[in-house]
Amino acid sequence: MTIARAQLVALHLTTYYHCVSRCVRRAFLCGEDPLTGKSYAHRRDWVEQRILSLAQVYCIDICAYAVMSNHYHLVVHINQAKASQLPDSEVIERWKKEHQLPSLIQRYLKNQVSPSEAQACRRIIHLWRERLYSLSWFMKELNFSIARQANQEDQCRGHFWESRFKSQALLDERALLAAMAYTDLNPVRAGIAETPETSEYTALKRRLDSLVDNPPISSGLFPFVGESYQKKTDGLPFRLIDYIEWVDWVGRQIREGKPGYIDRNQPVILVRLSLGQTASFNLCTQFERKRCLWIGHPKRLQVVKHSLNRQRLHGFSI
Incomplete structure (x- = not known):
């Protein structure tokens, strides 16, 4: 049964969400049409720039994104407090x-x-x-503008996206970390990039590129505040260096042909979140296979179920 978006996006339960939109047409969102040979790779830049542009308007912070050939992933933080103070x-x-x-x-x-x-x-x-803090409005304006540009370029009409965006609520830090790593590793998993730092149109590459600019420039993404997150709440509760090491470790585990793994230099974040290697690997590899709407610790899932007054919850416990 279809669940109302108002229940899927419940800010009193969590402010973090993983969203996916998929293209409906054979020519894909980007990439090359095998029949005509026409390349649509430039549309990936459309999507990336539109995401960053809307983030400057809406009080919705971008934690991670990956623009693929026929879909894109977004991990967002809905900043209601910021909107209320404007x-x-x-x-x-x-x-x-x-x-x-x-x-x-x-x-x-x-x-x-x-x-x-x-x-x-x-x-x-x-x-x-x-x-300004509505996820539905943000996604609608993102998808509408891309669909309009693509229709104009293709000189056609009709749906460009197969349906409304799909969303998953991220109930705790472990779910957030898994969703971000899964998103940033999408090009690696698809075989179109060898490493996260060479993965075009991803948030992690944008963060890394902004560090090497001289002088450094803002990435326009939700910042990592690390161990200072208790004092500064407006940011991701991890350190960037820990996240980079974490993504590299997970990427080595889930990519075919990469049997190596890190055994001595585990990311500090693994210890802080009490997330073991086996649980980490299972969560990140099954992230999209599990068609669930809520992701988090079993206790958090129980809180959601009681809050929404539901007998069953389509969730995935970690």
């Missing part, structure tokens, strides 16, 4: 970057409205503020 003027400014402002709001900015009209404007601004 002044009305910034809410309007953010919304204006992607939408045309109604004349009433334009007059409101010029202080040319009556008290009743000002009240109506505040209701509109409140609605926009809620949309």
